[in-house]
Amino acid sequence: MSTQRLIAGNWKMNGLAAELGEAKALAEALAGEAAATRVALCPPATLIAQMHWHLKESVVEIGGQDCSPKASGAYTGDVSAAMLKDAGAGLVILGHSERRGGHGESDADVAAKVEAALAAGLEPVICVGETLAEREAGHAVEVVSGQVIASLPTSLNGKAFAVAYEPVWAIGTGLTPTLEQIEEVHAAVRAAMVARLGEGGRTAPILYGGSVKPNNAAEILAVPEVGGALVGGASLKAADFLGIIRAA
16 A cells, blocks of 8 residues: 555544544644654534634644535535535545445445545545444455445546445444454455556555554554554544554
8 A cells, every 4th residue: 555544533423612622632742743644533514614723733634424415505404515625624434334324325325425525625535334244144345345336436536535444333332353354354345446446446545444442453553455544432532542543
């Protein structure tokens, strides 16, 4: 892998203005350190502009957690990619299992959102992952490879993006796959990326997500083809998130 590693924190539906102190503490701790790894925080949409203002002089990048596939219009409650960009985001998480499962998003929906993100100048972080039933049935590689092929539009060629492998059964459960399972799926994701995008699929980082913590980050990040991490709950506290960043 030739691209810089990315450690991204997904705050999910957590965080009010009072919690911006954690983001500022993270930025202050990273100030002056060599930027060997990219660091991003993806707060709720309501906090993007405030977080961007507080961190605009820091190395911490800001991202959104989802965007509409539509550029604008009569879509009450939706947030467009251009709105995220305008608020200060540079990245956006798309296709997270909590969107796929809880909101019925298909691979085609995710691909349309990727197109919208690219059009607005955002860097998409595209999530894939199998359920526990799919894992136990022996279909993890097949399912994840299929999601990669169907969720990544060919317009990603030449653009900055990342893919995040998050086994659904490991998110927020404290469970993690074995290192061998992570290596197997990351290799399959890379092969699917190359099959879909050709040479453009060889260098984008593949993040691992799912119960990443300071005490397991180093061994996970040492697995071949693991190019970073997408971190949930452990990104809410600066001290915990720093432990993961420094493990990279």
